[in-house]
Amino acid sequence: MRYLVISDIHANLEAFETVMAEAKTIGYDKVLLLGDLVGYGADPNAICEKVRELKPDALIRGNHDKVGSGVESPEGFNAVARSAIKWTYETLTKENREWLAGLPAGPMIVDDTIEICHGTPFDEDAYVFDDLDALRAMHAARRPLCLFGHTHVQVGHYLSRDQFGLATADDQRPLGIPLDAANRYLVNPGSVGQPRDGDPRAGFGIVDIDAREMTIYRVEYPIAQAQARIIEEGLPDVLAQRLALGR
Numbered sequence: 001m002r003y004l005v006i007s008d009i010h011a012n013l014e015a016f017e018t019v020m021a022e023a024k025t026i027g028y029d030k031v032l033l034l035g036d037l038v039g040y041g042a043d044p045n046a047i048c049e050k051v052r053e054l055k056p057d058a059l060i061r062g063n064h065d066k067v068g069s070g071v072e073s074p075e076g077f078n079a080v081a082r083s084a085i086k087w088t089y090e091t092l093t094k095e096n097r098e099w100l101a102g103l104p105a106g107p108m109i110v111d112d113t114i115e116i117c118h119g120t121p122f123d124e125d126a127y128v129f130d131d132l133d134a135l136r137a138m139h140a141a142r143r144p145l146c147l148f149g150h151t152h153v154q155v156g157h158y159l160s161r162d163q164f165g166l167a168t169a170d171d172q173r174p175l176g177i178p179l180d181a182a183n184r185y186l187v188n189p190g191s192v193g194q195p196r197d198g199d200p201r202a203g204f205g206i207v208d209i210d211a212r213e214m215t216i217y218r219v220e221y222p223i224a225q226a227q228a229r230i231i232e233e234g235l236p237d238v239l240a241q242r243l244a245l246g247r
């Protein structure tokens with residue numbers, strides 16, 4: 001059984017289609033989606049429709065899905081995020097808005113090995129920024145492999161009986177993370193549509209349950225096209241610029 005793990009698409013159609021094509025070449029059986037389908041990017045309706053067609057086996061909402069569909073107010077958002085999410089709300093069709101509003105909150109148990117969440121297993125909106133956050137999230141997780149998104153940083157942590165460390169110290173991609181049955185893991189597959197770890201390529205992961213390994217990937221996509229769409233829709237220029245920087 002191989003799970004494709006994707007997160008933080010953020011209405012970036014060019015990145016999403018590239019990731020799906022690449023994943024198809026690599027091969028997977030099921031899809032896990034960790035939230036933030038919309039917000040920032042120029043194609044929220046197309047993403048909602050394509051994700052529905054994809055029929056993910058597990059799908060949870062992100063904070064931008066909540067605000068973009070009107071479930072929550074944009075109170076905690078900065079000015080740029082707020083202007084993009086207002087545009088998203090107004091641009092989404094009624095059908096897509098209602099579908100997004102109905103997405104379940106994480107965390108969600110997938111099987112004996114995997115649990116997914118948007119931010120952390122104890123709070124869907126909390127960020128894992130440092131080791132302490134990561135440890136707290138791992139202790140809250142009910143499965144040995146906890147997959148999360150929200151930070152847009154592709155990173156993995158492990159916890160063994162006497163050690164806590166980085167499972168992604170090597171910056172080569174693709175990178176295989178062997179899943180030792182005695183350890184716990186907390187892995188962010190990276191953001192499909194708006195990476196913020198300095199690498200502008202789209203991120204995703206594949207968990208191979210039988211081989212006991214998770215592999216994280218980066219793939220180049222037509223960034224200039226995604227930027228042109230953002231400008232075309234009148235969204236803030238900075239949202240186009242940051243895609244090229246991966247910030």
Ligand code: ZN
Nearest residue numbers: 008036062150
């Ligand atoms: Zn996000």
